[in-house]
Amino acid sequence: MSDAEAHEFQFGSAERQHEAAISGMWLFLATEALFFGPIFLSWIYARHADPSAFDAGSRHTALMIGLTNTGLLLASSFTYSVGLACIAFGSRRGMVIWLAIAWALGAAFIGLKFGVEWRMDLKEGLFPGPNFAIHGPARSGAQLFFAFYFFGTALHGLHLVVGLGLVAWIIFQAERFTAERHSPVRVVGLYWTFIDIIWLVLFPLIYLIGRAS
Amino acid sequence: MNPSAAPASYLDDGHTLRSWLFTTDHKRIAILYIGAITFFFFVGGFAAFLIRYNLLSPKGLIGSAETYNRLFSMHGILMVWFFLVPAVPVTLGNFLAPLMLGARDLAFPRLNLLSWYLFMVAGVVALYAVVGGGVDTGWTFYTPLTSFYSKGHVIAAVVAIFIAGFSSIATGLNFIVTIHKLRAPGMTWYRMPVFLWSLYATSVILVLATPVLAMTLLLLAFERIFGIGVFDPKIGGDPLLFQHLFWFYSHPAVYVMILPGFGVISEIIPAFSRKELFGYKFVVWASIAIAVIGFLVWGHHMFVAGTSLFSALVFSLLSYMVAVPSAIKVFNWIGTMHKGYIHFDAPMLYAIGFIGLFTTGGLTGLFLAALAADVHLTQTYFVVAHFHYVMVGGMVSAYFAGIHFWWPKMTGRLYPEMWGRAGAIIIFVGFNLTFFPQFLLGYLGMPRRYFAYPQHFEALNLLSSAGALTLAVGYILPLGYLTWSLFYGERASANPWGATGLEWTTPSPPPTENFAVTPIVTEEPYQYRQAETVNHE
Amino acid sequence: MTAVIVRLVAVASLMFALLAAELAATFAFPGWGRGGVAIVAATMVGVAAVGFMDLGQEGATVWLFAAAAALWLIILLGLGSLDPLTRTLYLTINITP
Numbered sequence: 001m002s003d004a005e006a007h008e009f010q011f012g013s014a015e016r017q018h019e020a021a022i023s024g025m026w027l028f029l030a031t032e033a034l035f036f037g038p039i040f041l042s043w044i045y046a047r048h049a050d051p052s053a054f055d056a057g058s059r060h061t062a063l064m065i066g067l068t069n070t071g072l073l074l075a076s077s078f079t080y081s082v083g084l085a086c087i088a089f090g091s092r093r094g095m096v097i098w099l100a101i102a103w104a105l106g107a108a109f110i111g112l113k114f115g116v117e118w119r120m121d122l123k124e125g126l127f128p129g130p131n132f133a134i135h136g137p138a139r140s141g142a143q144l145f146f147a148f149y150f151f152g153t154a155l156h157g158l159h160l161v162v163g164l165g166l167v168a169w170i171i172f173q174a175e176r177f178t179a180e181r182h183s184p185v186r187v188v189g190l191y192w193t194f195i196d197i198i199w200l201v202l203f204p205l206i207y208l209i210g211r212a213s
Numbered sequence: 214m215n216p217s218a219a220p221a222s223y224l225d226d227g228h229t230l231r232s233w234l235f236t237t238d239h240k241r242i243a244i245l246y247i248g249a250i251t252f253f254f255f256v257g258g259f260a261a262f263l264i265r266y267n268l269l270s271p272k273g274l275i276g277s278a279e280t281y282n283r284l285f286s287m288h289g290i291l292m293v294w295f296f297l298v299p300a301v302p303v304t305l306g307n308f309l310a311p312l313m314l315g316a317r318d319l320a321f322p323r324l325n326l327l328s329w330y331l332f333m334v335a336g337v338v339a340l341y342a343v344v345g346g347g348v349d350t351g352w353t354f355y356t357p358l359t360s361f362y363s364k365g366h367v368i369a370a371v372v373a374i375f376i377a378g379f380s381s382i383a384t385g386l387n388f389i390v391t392i393h394k395l396r397a398p399g400m401t402w403y404r405m406p407v408f409l410w411s412l413y414a415t416s417v418i419l420v421l422a423t424p425v426l427a428m429t430l431l432l433l434a435f436e437r438i439f440g441i442g443v444f445d446p447k448i449g450g451d452p453l454l455f456q457h458l459f460w461f462y463s464h465p466a467v468y469v470m471i472l473p474g475f476g477v478i479s480e481i482i483p484a485f486s487r488k489e490l491f492g493y494k495f496v497v498w499a500s501i502a503i504a505v506i507g508f509l510v511w512g513h514h515m516f517v518a519g520t521s522l523f524s525a526l527v528f529s530l531l532s533y534m535v536a537v538p539s540a541i542k543v544f545n546w547i548g549t550m551h552k553g554y555i556h557f558d559a560p561m562l563y564a565i566g567f568i569g570l571f572t573t574g575g576l577t578g579l580f581l582a583a584l585a586a587d588v589h590l591t592q593t594y595f596v597v598a599h600f601h602y603v604m605v606g607g608m609v610s611a612y613f614a615g616i617h618f619w620w621p622k623m624t625g626r627l628y629p630e631m632w633g634r635a636g637a638i639i640i641f642v643g644f645n646l647t648f649f650p651q652f653l654l655g656y657l658g659m660p661r662r663y664f665a666y667p668q669h670f671e672a673l674n675l676l677s678s679a680g681a682l683t684l685a686v687g688y689i690l691p692l693g694y695l696t697w698s699l700f701y702g703e704r705a706s707a708n709p710w711g712a713t714g715l716e717w718t719t720p721s722p723p724p725t726e727n728f729a730v731t732p733i734v735t736e737e738p739y740q741y742r743q744a745e746t747v748n749h750e
Numbered sequence: 751m752t753a754v755i756v757r758l759v760a761v762a763s764l765m766f767a768l769l770a771a772e773l774a775a776t777f778a779f780p781g782w783g784r785g786g787v788a789i790v791a792a793t794m795v796g797v798a799a800v801g802f803m804d805l806g807q808e809g810a811t812v813w814l815f816a817a818a819a820a821l822w823l824i825i826l827l828g829l830g831s832l833d834p835l836t837r838t839l840y841l842t843i844n845i846t847p
Contacts, residue, residue, distance in 0.1 A: 023811045190803050521838065
């Protein structure tokens with residue numbers, strides 16, 4: 001491969017291009033962190049308005065599914081990292097296998113979250129509005145909780161779906177990557193773990209804090 | 214260099230529409246952006262013109278308060294998100310950042326083109342929103358008006374701003390990574406022109422504040438569509454949360470609308486005073502300080518909204534802090550001009566106007582940051598005058614200053630200097646005539662956003678509307694003579710102003726790859742020598 | 751290669767252990783209350799960033815971006831919640847139609 005093909009024309013070297021790609025992704029993730037900021041702040045506001053009612057709403061969530069999903073995402077971050085290590089040591093086959101596992105774990109999260117958990121929630125009448133199933137003094141606060149819950153999980157799910165697309169794109173392009181040149185695998189890996197990190201914050205806000213103390 | 218051996222300029226690198234619409238050249242994208250924002254500037258300006266027309270008479274001349282609400286909302290939305298926020302970064306910034314760094318392009322050229330397309334899609338949706346029925350909420354979209362009661366095209370407007378936001382994020386991200394990773398050999402951080410530092414500070418705000426607005430607008434859209442959400446007071450939600458989130462973006466966005474202007478002025482003042490910029494490091498760190506402190510002051514927009522007294526006190530105190538770096542800059546510009554060899558060309562006239570108008574706007578901002586004074590002045594024309602002094606008197610002046618200063622570089626043609634000076638003076642006079650009476654109106658108690666007003670405010674309103682007409686002439690004038698110069702203007706040399714900076718070392722207009730040989734930087738910026746005269750050849 | 755895999759297995763094990771600790775803080779140690787959950791969750795975020803995203807091996811630029819994200823989130827959540835946490839609520843009467 002000639003030097004001209006090794007990097008795009010605006011960069012002085014392939015190394016510079018790699019650095020730009022990695023730091024660009026980190027900066028994008030910083031914007032993503034701020035993107036989720038209002039959701040976290042709205043949790044603080046909503047819970048502060050009536051803590052006991054808000055927590056009562058939280059206790060209607062399916063803890064086992066949430067816990068399983070957390071496990072799935074942790075495992076998929078791990079398998080993706082193993083896939084990345086594989087390509088760094090030159091094993092393209094290993095990368096494809098481990099990334100496929102990571103993809104499947106992510107897809108399982110989506111299936112469990114929206115196919116099973118949301119269905120259950122909706123059937124129980126937990127979507128806020130006139131037909132909201134929880135009555136009594138906790139009704140308002142619980143509605144506020146479920147407004148947060150549906151909005152937050154939908155947004156996180158959307159990011160995960162984008163992540164699934166990106167991982168699939170890496171798998172289909174596996175031919176391109178070598179031990180020396182695989183910046184896109186690393187960049188997508190950063191995004192993939194970041195989705196995990198967002199969930200690591202959402203999980204306690206949704207399932208645990210309301211059940212604590 | 215032998216002219217026949219010189220590489221073709223970026224303007225001659227393809228003449229088809231395709232070569233423009235699919236370009237990844239930062240210079241061509243800048244030109245595409247100039248076309249787009251000029252269009253939105255005049256549409257938004259037309260709305261302003263109708264507002265001033267209506268206020269000619271105490272009873273209102275356009276007949277309907279509903280229409281009036283839609284007009285000022287349209288004016289605000291278009292001017293903020295489709296002119297002021299993008300104005301300097303996407304045009305001058307796009308064009309100049311790689312040139313000033315000694316780079317061939319931005320770090321992510323395709324992302325740059327994508328940001329233009331996002332901007333255009335957002336613009337079309339915004340036009341649909343304002344033309345197909347309009348929005349009557351003001352540019353601030355406060356809940357619960359927007360979430361439950363407004364009958365306008367709120368969702369369309371929100372979608373437009375959401376998309377435009379991602380265009381901003383892409384642009385900001387591109388600039389930050391480019392400045393970190395694509396500096397030419399020898400271009401250390403402290404050898405960068407102040408314009409690049411301002412662009413960096415602006416990008417920090419774009420990248421870290423815009424996502425918050427985007428999510429806030431999504432929460433608002435969710436609430437409007439499903440009739441339920443976290444801002445809904447009926448279930449214990451807090452409408453003030455919307456205001457907090459909105460101003461977390463929109464106050465720093467005010468600095469997005471002025472920081473790039475600071476950068477432009479910091480280039481022009483030394484060039485036309487033939488002197489080194491006074492206190493370079495202070496100017497640089499003042500930009501960064503504004504970008505950071507600007508995030509700590511948003512609460513001063515909500516003093517009378519029912520926030521807690523304690524938080525209002527904290528925000529009031531912090532708001533005073535942000536005035537310090539702005540003042541540092543003003544003193545540094547004046548220090549640069551002091552004992553300089555000043556040339557009053559059009560860019561310098563705009564720059565001098567900028568200093569006066571921005572200082573007025575900034576100082577009146579302190580009145581509004583003071584808790585007690587704000588209670589009297591908030592929601593009056595005093596506020597309108599204050600932010601127009603900063604946004605229009607400041608940023609629009611800086612934008613025009615920059616466009617004139619770098620016009621020879623961008624187009625390879627000189628604009629007619631006499632017309633340029635006339636335009637700068639007309640704009641300065643027209644601006645003050647429009648907005649100074651509004652300070653008086655506000656102090657006397659005329660509320661903003663009202664369709665009609667009591668008889669005794671008529672004289673000042675007449676003055677203001679007359680000023681708006683003058684201002685309109687001032688804005689249309691450059692549109693005319695700059696377009697004329699594209700075809701008939703004198704050819705420009707590489708460095709017609711005798712200015713420092715890498716962008717002036719390459720031909721006007723620059724070749725597609727910017728520099729035939731990657732430049733090596735060996736000295737600090739702004740190495741002007743007093744005795745040199747402007748070289749007009 | 752083996753060293754990298756061993757490290758990743760260690761990181762993943764630590765994450766699952768922290769998840770268990772988070773559950774313990776919720777259900778087994780009510781005395782810790784919500785503070786315990788918050789501390790464990792923050793630790794998990796840090797471990798994921800360093801362990802899976804290799805933050806430790808990145809240069810100053812990446813650290814700057816990561817630190818900016820953290821600092822700006824603190825500004826948003828800190829100054830943002832200042833108002834509701836210090837607000838005086840006056841008694842209002844709710845009339846349902």
